[in-house]
Amino acid sequence: MSESDDKPEAEAGTEALIPDTPTAEDYAKEAKAQEAFSVDADQGDVFGDHEEPLALFKEWLALAKEHEINDPNAMAVSSVDAEGKPDSRMVLLKELDHGFTFYTNLASAKGEQLQRNPNCALLFHWKSIRRQVRIRGRAEVISDELADAYFARRDRGARIGAWASQQSRPMSGPDILETRVADYEALFEGKDVPRPDWWKGFRVIPETVEFWVNRPFRLHDRKLFRQTDDGWETEQLYP
Numbered sequence: 001m002s003e004s005d006d007k008p009e010a011e012a013g014t015e016a017l018i019p020d021t022p023t024a025e026d027y028a029k030e031a032k033a034q035e036a037f038s039v040d041a042d043q044g045d046v047f048g049d050h051e052e053p054l055a056l057f058k059e060w061l062a063l064a065k066e067h068e069i070n071d072p073n074a075m076a077v078s079s080v081d082a083e084g085k086p087d088s089r090m091v092l093l094k095e096l097d098h099g100f101t102f103y104t105n106l107a108s109a110k111g112e113q114l115q116r117n118p119n120c121a122l123l124f125h126w127k128s129i130r131r132q133v134r135i136r137g138r139a140e141v142i143s144d145e146l147a148d149a150y151f152a153r154r155d156r157g158a159r160i161g162a163w164a165s166q167q168s169r170p171m172s173g174p175d176i177l178e179t180r181v182a183d184y185e186a187l188f189e190g191k192d193v194p195r196p197d198w199w200k201g202f203r204v205i206p207e208t209v210e211f212w213v214n215r216p217f218r219l220h221d222r223k224l225f226r227q228t229d230d231g232w233e234t235e236q237l238y239p
């Protein structure tokens with residue numbers, strides 16, 4: 001019996017959808033097809049000697065921007081609800097200073113969860129360069145000034161959309177969103193569209209940042225930065 005015969009019978013139809021674990025031949029083939037990013041040796045020194053994680057993050061984001069087909073700044077944000085149950089969704093990173101800022105509706109599920117419990121995690125996964133960055137930390141609501149400045153840069157359509165969408169709440173009918181968009185277009189006709197009070201940003205202040213790069217046979221490289229009273233300490237982790 002060959003090893004692959006040991007596989008439990010797949011749920012009907014899923015076998016064609018979910019790729020099998022790679023063999024040595026698969027890695028060799030991939031190394032050819034995807035030269036730069038298939039193995040760590042090809043990627044060179046991916047961690048550098050940064051003393052804090054944000055500089056390294058910027059390098060990786062710049063590389064992702066060159067290679068991703070869209071939204072290199074997309075990240076999952078995980079929060080917990082009032083019962084302590086985790087919840088995740090994608091958002092777009094919009095500012096990078098001493099934290100990671102994204103914009104959203106404060107009355108959305110994530111908005112309420114993060115205001116109740118700021119402990120959260122962010123996750124970037126860039127398929128094109130086979131890298132992952134995990135961030136754990138605490139979210140703070142950004143200032144009105146910062147939120148105003150970003151809101152003003154958004155297209156008028158997106159600013160109207162922010163007023164029209166009661167993000168995460170049930171919609172009572174199929175045309176209700178279009179109707180609300182039309183109502184707000186009429187309301188703001190000929191005027192600037194101000195930022196709604198509840199449309200703001202969260203800045204996630206990192207406590208740990210882990211950088212991960214793919215290697216063959218799942219022998220990946222991981223480097224963890226941990227914030228301490230005296231700055232950042234680092235360690236390598238088993239894959």
Ligand SMILES: Cc1cc2nc3c(=O)[nH]c(=O)nc-3n(C[C@H](O)[C@H](O)[C@H](O)COP(=O)(O)O)c2cc1C
Nearest residue numbers: 074089090091092102103104105108109110111168
């Ligand atoms: C790639 C991507 C980027 C997104 N960016 C944002 C964002 O920056 N802000 C936001 O409020 N929702 C964004 N969304 C929508 C959220 O994933 C989510 O559907 C919405 O915010 C409601 O989430 P909640 O009910 O957990 O609050 C994005 C979705 C995707 C797939």
Ligand SMILES: Cc1ncc(COP(=O)(O)O)c(CN)c1O
Nearest residue numbers: 091092094103104105154158167
């Ligand atoms: C609902 C929502 N709000 C905000 C954003 C942030 O991006 P932008 O400001 O570019 O619209 C997104 C991006 N997908 C979004 O879907």
